[in-house]
Amino acid sequence: MANIKEKNTITKPVDNTTLEETTQGEKKTEIIREPIFKTNNFNLWYGDNHALQDINLTFNKNEISAIIGPSGCGKSTFVKSLNRMVELVPVVRTEGEILYRDQDIFEKKFTVEELRTKVGMVFQKPNPFPKSIYDNVAYGPRVHGIRKKKVLDEVVEKSLCDAAIWDEVKDRLHENALGLSGGQQQRICIARALATEPDVILMDEPTSALDPISTTKVEDLMQQLKKDYSIVVVTHNMQQAARVSDTTAFFYQGYVVEHDETKVIFENPRDQRTEDYVSGRFG
Amino acid sequence: MSNYNIQEMIQKNKSNKGAGFEKLIPVILLIITSISVLATIGILYTLISQSLEFFNRESFVQFFTSATWQPYSSEPEFGIWALVMGTLKVVVIATIFAVPIGLGAAIYLSEYASERAKKIIKPILEVLAGIPTVVYGFFAINFVTPFLQSLYSGISLYNAVSAGLVVGIMIIPMIASLSEDAMSSVPNSTREGSLGLGATKLETTFKVVLPAAISGIIASVVLAVSRAIGETMIVSIAAGSTPNASLDITSSLQTMTGFIVQITSGDAAYGSSLYFSLFAVGMTLFLFTFVMNIISQWVSKRFREEY
Ligand SMILES: Nc1ncnc2c1ncn2[C@@H]1O[C@H](COP(=O)(O)OP(=O)(O)O)[C@@H](O)[C@H]1O
Numbered sequence: 302m303a304n305i306k307e308k309n310t311i312t313k314p315v316d317n318t319t320l321e322e323t324t325q326g327e328k329k330t331e332i333i334r335e336p337i338f339k340t341n342n343f344n345l346w347y348g349d350n351h352a353l354q355d356i357n358l359t360f361n362k363n364e365i366s367a368i369i370g371p372s373g374c375g376k377s378t379f380v381k382s383l384n385r386m387v388e389l390v391p392v393v394r395t396e397g398e399i400l401y402r403d404q405d406i407f408e409k410k411f412t413v414e415e416l417r418t419k420v421g422m423v424f425q426k427p428n429p430f431p432k433s434i435y436d437n438v439a440y441g442p443r444v445h446g447i448r449k450k451k452v453l454d455e456v457v458e459k460s461l462c463d464a465a466i467w468d469e470v471k472d473r474l475h476e477n478a479l480g481l482s483g484g485q486q487q488r489i490c491i492a493r494a495l496a497t498e499p500d501v502i503l504m505d506e507p508t509s510a511l512d513p514i515s516t517t518k519v520e521d522l523m524q525q526l527k528k529d530y531s532i533v534v535v536t537h538n539m540q541q542a543a544r545v546s547d548t549t550a551f552f553y554q555g556y557v558v559e560h561d562e563t564k565v566i567f568e569n570p571r572d573q574r575t576e577d578y579v580s581g582r583f584g
Numbered sequence: 585m586s587n588y589n590i591q592e593m594i595q596k597n598k599s600n601k602g603a604g605f606e607k608l609i610p611v612i613l614l615i616i617t618s619i620s621v622l623a624t625i626g627i628l629y630t631l632i633s634q635s636l637e638f639f640n641r642e643s644f645v646q647f648f649t650s651a652t653w654q655p656y657s658s659e660p661e662f663g664i665w666a667l668v669m670g671t672l673k674v675v676v677i678a679t680i681f682a683v684p685i686g687l688g689a690a691i692y693l694s695e696y697a698s699e700r701a702k703k704i705i706k707p708i709l710e711v712l713a714g715i716p717t718v719v720y721g722f723f724a725i726n727f728v729t730p731f732l733q734s735l736y737s738g739i740s741l742y743n744a745v746s747a748g749l750v751v752g753i754m755i756i757p758m759i760a761s762l763s764e765d766a767m768s769s770v771p772n773s774t775r776e777g778s779l780g781l782g783a784t785k786l787e788t789t790f791k792v793v794l795p796a797a798i799s800g801i802i803a804s805v806v807l808a809v810s811r812a813i814g815e816t817m818i819v820s821i822a823a824g825s826t827p828n829a830s831l832d833i834t835s836s837l838q839t840m841t842g843f844i845v846q847i848t849s850g851d852a853a854y855g856s857s858l859y860f861s862l863f864a865v866g867m868t869l870f871l872f873t874f875v876m877n878i879i880s881q882w883v884s885k886r887f888r889e890e891y
Pocket residue numbers: 347350352370371372373374375376377378379390
């Protein structure tokens with residue numbers, strides 16, 4: 302048990318390297334990886350609780366980056382740091398840098414509203430507004446000054462299509478979103494996040510409140526979205542991380558134990574704790 | 585094993601309890617409940633029967649169409665609009681004054697105030713809500729009216745502005761506290777949804793939280809307005825006793841409640857038209873608050889949001 306506290310972090314630098322992707326054992330394609338988020342010695346405290354310790358991570362553009370770890374290890378705290386939602390908790394204090402496209406998000410000239418317009422978020426529990434489906438999706442664009450009905454109509458339709466829910470709701474756009482099922486509500490929330498055309502989408506256990514069929518739909522959706530967006534997803538469903546993500550970071554007690562290609566984390570982890578966790582020996 | 589046989593003891597105690605008493609409880613509770621229901625029915629019965637007696641003597645049409653209220657004259661005229669206008673003037677002034685302030689306070693308390701500020705301000709609001717209305721009346725005539733007169737000398741001692749403002753002050757805590765409850769019950773996840781899209785706090789408050797809490801807010805306003813319509817002491821002290829249907833807010837007037845107080849504390853001979861007019865005015869007043877009540881129930885059904 303003694304070495305479990307020890308903070309040796311193994312993170313292979315995954316930025317600017319090449320990912321060797323094997324398609325059915327045929328030929329290797331090379332993809333240039335471009336970092337979108339990079340944290341430098343990021344620390345966070347809730348009062349005296351040192352919830353995140355020296356986090357050094359890099360997430361790449363057009364990839365799905367998964368964050369796994371037992372509950373209470375700081376996954377939500379970390380992902381909410383990326384769009385500064387964590388600052389809604391009054392006792393929060395941070396140290397270190399988080400670079401979004403090489404710009405420190407804590408710098409004064411960068412407002413939180415700007416950041417959150419670029420870095421959208423989908424929450425653990427579906428949280429549609431008590432408004433119509435249309436008004437939910439149009440909310441972001443409207444808040445940012447888009448008023449033209451033609452533009453809004455188009456944005457709403459496109460976002461709902463991209464969130465794979467258009468067919469289910471196209472005849473009831475003006476009904477209250479709270480009348481939908483949980484799985485549908487979550488896809489409305491994804492559509493709502495897509496409507497502002499963000500750069501990055503953060504997802505905090507987006508399927509933990511959903512049934513298996515809705516979960517599959519959301520996972521398929523993430524694969525689709527990867528083409529246009531970068532996604533950071535927290536999950537404590539290991540199969541989900543293995544299925545959908547490109548890289549996986551294993552958090553444990555507030556720090557990153559290991560960050561690597563998902564394949565490596567699940568098949569050949571370097572740290573014993575990672576292996577224990579992904580094989581289900583603790584959690 | 586213990587030395588006691590618990591099951592045996594339970595059996596023994598059970599037989600001591602007396603099942604008869606247990607059966608009596610619902611009957612006793614029903615009687616207690618009936619008291620309030622019966623009281624309501626009794627009051628309504630009195631109001632209606634005595635009002636009917638009034639309309640036996642005086643013209644029904646005149647009552648609801650005339651704007652002259654002259655019960656003492658040798659040719660008395662009972663036109664309720666003079667009193668209704670008095671009530672409406674005070675209520676409208678009170679509402680215009682109290683709604684923005686009450687809502688502002690609710691928004692501050694629910695969305696902006698720290699836990700500490702909340703802990704200090706909420707009890708103060710509750711104290712304000714507990715002040716006897718006679719004290720408010722006193723405050724109106726001794727402080728607000730002289731202050732208004734110093735601003736504009738055309739204001740008479742008894743007027744609608746002073747009474748309306750002070751009735752407004754009286755209902756502010758009600759609006760603030762009930763609206764704050766409604767806004768606080770909007771879940772934080774809803775706010776986060778909005779903030780997460782890059783909306784500012786103010787945008788979130790006005791575009792998400794207020795609409796989500798609207799049924800509670802409207803209900804609080806309706807309740808406060810009912811309270812203002814029924815308010816008696818402040819208007820008796822500060823609004824005067826001159827029934828008139830004019831729109832002038834600077835001169836003396838009389839409200840429905842003001843009239844009832846004046847007559848009941850005075851000399852209406854039993855059996856006179858003046859005596860029976862009390863019940864007709866009371867009935868009208870009741871209709872007003874009854875309608876407000878219906879509106880409030882309709883609104884909270886119509887706009888209720890389920891989370
Ligand atoms: N709002 C908060 N206030 C104080 N402490 C918090 C708050 N949210 C989370 N924490 C603490 O931060 C740590 C990490 O929590 P969290 O990020 O929610 O973990 P996870 O999402 O991995 O389950 C926990 O110790 C938790 O108690």
